[in-house]
Amino acid sequence: MKLAVDFPSVMYREGPEGITRLAQGIESIGYDQLDMFDHVIMGYATDTRPAPMYPPQMPIMEALTMLAYFAAVTERIGLGTEVLILPQRQPVLVAKQAATIDTLSRGRLRLGVGVGWQAAEYESLETDFHTRGRRMDEAIDLLRLCWGESHIEHEGRFYRAPAIAMEPKSPQGGRLPIWIGGGSPAALKRTGERGDGWLAQAYTDPDRAREAIATIHRHADAAGRDPQSIGLQQMLDVPPRDNGGKAFYTDLDRVARRAEAVAQMGFSGCSINLTAVFQSGARSVDALLDRLAELHTRLRGVTG
Numbered sequence: 415m416k417l418a419v420d421f422p423s424v425m426y427r428e429g430p431e432g433i434t435r436l437a438q439g440i441e442s443i444g445y446d447q448l449d450m451f452d453h454v455i456m457g458y459a460t461d462t463r464p465a466p467m468y469p470p471q472m473p474i475m476e477a478l479t480m481l482a483y484f485a486a487v488t489e490r491i492g493l494g495t496e497v498l499i500l501p502q503r504q505p506v507l508v509a510k511q512a513a514t515i516d517t518l519s520r521g522r523l524r525l526g527v528g529v530g531w532q533a534a535e536y537e538s539l540e541t542d543f544h545t546r547g548r549r550m551d552e553a554i555d556l557l558r559l560c561w562g563e564s565h566i567e568h569e570g571r572f573y574r575a576p577a578i579a580m581e582p583k584s585p586q587g588g589r590l591p592i593w594i595g596g597g598s599p600a601a602l603k604r605t606g607e608r609g610d611g612w613l614a615q616a617y618t619d620p621d622r623a624r625e626a627i628a629t630i631h632r633h634a635d636a637a638g639r640d641p642q643s644i645g646l647q648q649m650l651d652v653p654p655r656d657n658g659g660k661a662f663y664t665d666l667d668r669v670a671r672r673a674e675a676v677a678q679m680g681f682s683g684c685s686i687n688l689t690a691v692f693q694s695g696a697r698s699v700d701a702l703l704d705r706l707a708e709l710h711t712r713l714r715g716v717t718g
Contacts, residue, residue, distance in 0.1 A: 562588020
């Protein structure tokens with residue numbers, strides 16, 4: 415099973431040196447993937463919208479900028495987003511940013527994308543929240559054109575790219591993997607039709623997880639794609655929102671049992687939320703790396 419780590423933005427407090435040491439340590443331990451989550455802002459509650467699921471003051475580093483930094487300070491580990499909120503960004507610009515990171519990392523980028531949930535974020539970026547699903551599908555197709563074609567022609571409902579070129583092509587080019595996040599019917603359909611993989615939230619019911627995978631496979635079959643070519647990764651736990659959630663990574667036996675259950679559901683990868691590890695009490699770079707080394711040993715022991 416592939417093991418991914420979601421990097422904690424809160425580590426900006428350690429400065430560039432601490433961020434570098436943590437990223438290099440994650441690679442040295444032997445993890446397969448280093449990912450960044452994406453939010454540009456968090457909105458306050460107002461008379462017309464509820465409070466977000468996270469505190470508005472939550473520190474968030476920009477995902478693609480961080481991946482470019484990681485590309486410079488690491489050598490082997492895969493780099494990715496889990497997930498980039500694609501419909502609130504201009505896709506031709508995202509295509510250029512992703513291709514540049516893929517070039518600087520010598521072909522290590524995996525772009526995870528999702529539609530997001532926060533209307534305030536779309537409003538701040540002057541993008542329509544209500545058309546985000548349709549924008550997503552068109553944006554994915556446009557990304558692949560930019561990465562794979564020498565002469566790009568696109569005239570869509572939301573985006574135009576008439577008679578352009580985007581060079582240089584990155585090492586992966588049009589094969590640069592796009593993984594889809596989310597568990598809605600639309601996200602599962604999108605994964606089957608367009609995705610190279612699925613980034614699932616934490617499923618505690620194995621039957622629901624297997625049903626979701628079967629749905630993806632049905633959509634892949636209908637689109638003439640090989641269902642077995644679609645990668646599957648699941649979070650070990652949901653982002654913590656209470657003391658119980660913050661304690662998840664303090665019990666290594668529990669984490670190991672959970673990883674084994676994820677593998678039995680049919681997933682080939684799982685992700686560790688390093689912000690949750692931080693919240694569980696491992697607050698320094700050294701403490702985080704010690705906990706990650708323990709987790710790696712335990713997870714490799716139960717998942718291979």
